[in-house]
Amino acid sequence: MLHEKTLNEALATISLRSIDEQESYPAGQIRYLSDSGLLLDVAHDLDALRSTVTRELFDQRVRHAPGPKIDPVTDSGVWRYRELILPAPVNSIVSRPEGNTPLYEHPCMSEWVGVNSLYLKHEGENPTGSFKDRGMTVGVTQAVLMGAQAVACASTGNTSASMAAYAARAGIPAFVFIPAGKIAAGKLAQALAYGAHTLQVNGDFDDAMRLVQQVCEQLGIYLLNSLNPFRLEGQKSIVFEILQGFDWNPPDWIVLPGGNLGNTAAFGKALHEAHTLGLIDHLPRLATIQAEGASPFYQSYLTQFAEHKSMKANTVATAISIGNPVSYERAIRALKWTNGVSISVTDEEIMNAKALIDSTGIGCEPASAASVAGARKLVDNGTISPDETVVGILTGNLLKDPTATVDYHTGKWPNAKLANQPVRVEPTLAAVQTEIERRLSKAH
Numbered sequence: 375m376l377h378e379k380t381l382n383e384a385l386a387t388i389s390l391r392s393i394d395e396q397e398s399y400p401a402g403q404i405r406y407l408s409d410s411g412l413l414l415d416v417a418h419d420l421d422a423l424r425s426t427v428t429r430e431l432f433d434q435r436v437r438h439a440p441g442p443k444i445d446p447v448t449d450s451g452v453w454r455y456r457e458l459i460l461p462a463p464v465n466s467i468v469s470r471p472e473g474n475t476p477l478y479e480h481p482c483m484s485e486w487v488g489v490n491s492l493y494l495k496h497e498g499e500n501p502t503g504s505f506k507d508r509g510m511t512v513g514v515t516q517a518v519l520m521g522a523q524a525v526a527c528a529s530t531g532n533t534s535a536s537m538a539a540y541a542a543r544a545g546i547p548a549f550v551f552i553p554a555g556k557i558a559a560g561k562l563a564q565a566l567a568y569g570a571h572t573l574q575v576n577g578d579f580d581d582a583m584r585l586v587q588q589v590c591e592q593l594g595i596y597l598l599n600s601l602n603p604f605r606l607e608g609q610k611s612i613v614f615e616i617l618q619g620f621d622w623n624p625p626d627w628i629v630l631p632g633g634n635l636g637n638t639a640a641f642g643k644a645l646h647e648a649h650t651l652g653l654i655d656h657l658p659r660l661a662t663i664q665a666e667g668a669s670p671f672y673q674s675y676l677t678q679f680a681e682h683k684s685m686k687a688n689t690v691a692t693a694i695s696i697g698n699p700v701s702y703e704r705a706i707r708a709l710k711w712t713n714g715v716s717i718s719v720t721d722e723e724i725m726n727a728k729a730l731i732d733s734t735g736i737g738c739e740p741a742s743a744a745s746v747a748g749a750r751k752l753v754d755n756g757t758i759s760p761d762e763t764v765v766g767i768l769t770g771n772l773l774k775d776p777t778a779t780v781d782y783h784t785g786k787w788p789n790a791k792l793a794n795q796p797v798r799v800e801p802t803l804a805a806v807q808t809e810i811e812r813r814l815s816k817a818h
């Protein structure tokens with residue numbers, strides 16, 4: 375652990391603040407809720423940052439050829455924005471490095487969604503294959519700064535994969551709580567491979583979440599779910615990178631999947647801060663897309679948040695199969711700040727959108743495809759107009775959930791419009807030739 379005085383000096387410009395801005399605590403204190411039980415934000419002193427945080431500061435840090443030693447400030451798409459994320463001493467940062475993800479464009483995708491300009495920011499190209507790395511580099515760095523003896527999380531899969539990797543890099547034991555039988559194979563494989571102590575809970579994600587909170591409170595283990603406000607600070611960098619990638623001329627829309635709503639919350643905070651600091655002169659609108667079988671936020675949105683809904687979640691998009699989202703209040707605030715919207719899409723819409731994204735060579739896991747399916751629906755119902763610029767977030771990598779993909783292509787979905795069935799052939803040239811000729815003639 376850093377000397378306590380050094381830690382307090384390093385973190386002097388930030389504090390933990392309740393979402394209603396009424397309660398405030400030092401940033402070096404371990405806590406996840408305010409005394410009155412409200413969610414916390416990491417609060418930056420934006421007035422003090424105004425003179426030092428500029429577009430030029432961030433632009434000069436973009437380095438294209440990584441050197442032999444990782445320098446998080448120039449190599450990581452998170453720590454490039456460190457003043458707006460966590461002012462940790464640079465030599466204490468645990469980085470892979472993450473971020474610097476591409477913005478893909480493909481005519482098939484924009485045509486299918488129905489807009490002229492659609493870009494897909496591929497967060498599945500982070501070190502462990504999901505955007506969770508952006509939050510985890512910050513969460514684990516904070517854990518190291520505070521001398522945590524172990525870290526823990528409940529997870530639908532990607533959080534545990536990411537936490538396991540970063541904890542291993544930092545040399546801290548990791549405990550992951552996953553709903554038994556409900557996480558995708560690629561994600562479970564990662565948690566085990568990176569050496570996390572893995573507890574399969576007989577229950578759903580919401581049960582695992584309740585349990586891990588109790589465990590962390592009782593046993594003094596550092597909690598790295600998205601309840602933890604430091605993780606959300608890291609996830610803000612997705613937005614900063616988009617803004618910088620567009621030369622600080624924001625797109626009209628940013629469309630993303632919503633599960634626990636950590637990203638929705640982080641995106642809103644990032645945009646609000648960037649606007650307050652004058653990095654951008656107007657705000658893009660956020661659209662949070664939920665799976666119909668796990669759509670408590672969308673259901674609440676329909677009541678203009680007069681009612682706070684929750685539900686038993688069930689969707690093929692396991693990463694967003696959440697019935698009682700942790701960052702609910704933060705996400706409402708994000709939609710208010712950005713004049714945002716929410717909508718839900720069916721599993722069938724998700725899987726058909728995914729198959730299209732996959733077939734262009736880009737590829738993603740099911741939850742990510744909700745962005746694209748949702749964008750299309752919002753164009754259809756007139757919320758997004760065809761001449762607006764849309765950035766969709768692909769949150770996770772295609773390889774995370776091989777079962778969902780193989781099921782789609784092998785006849786387990788009734789309306790699999792883009793199924794690419796494998797075929798069995800006899801081991802003879804003649805049989806193969808027949809098959810190839812049949813397929814090539816079909817392609818014309």
Ligand SMILES: *Cc1c(COP(=O)(O)O)cnc(C)c1O
Nearest residue numbers: 532633634635636637693769770
């Ligand atoms: C965690 C996750 C989500 C959900 O993000 P929230 O911030 O919890 O809304 C979506 N997609 C993937 C691939 C994820 O791993």
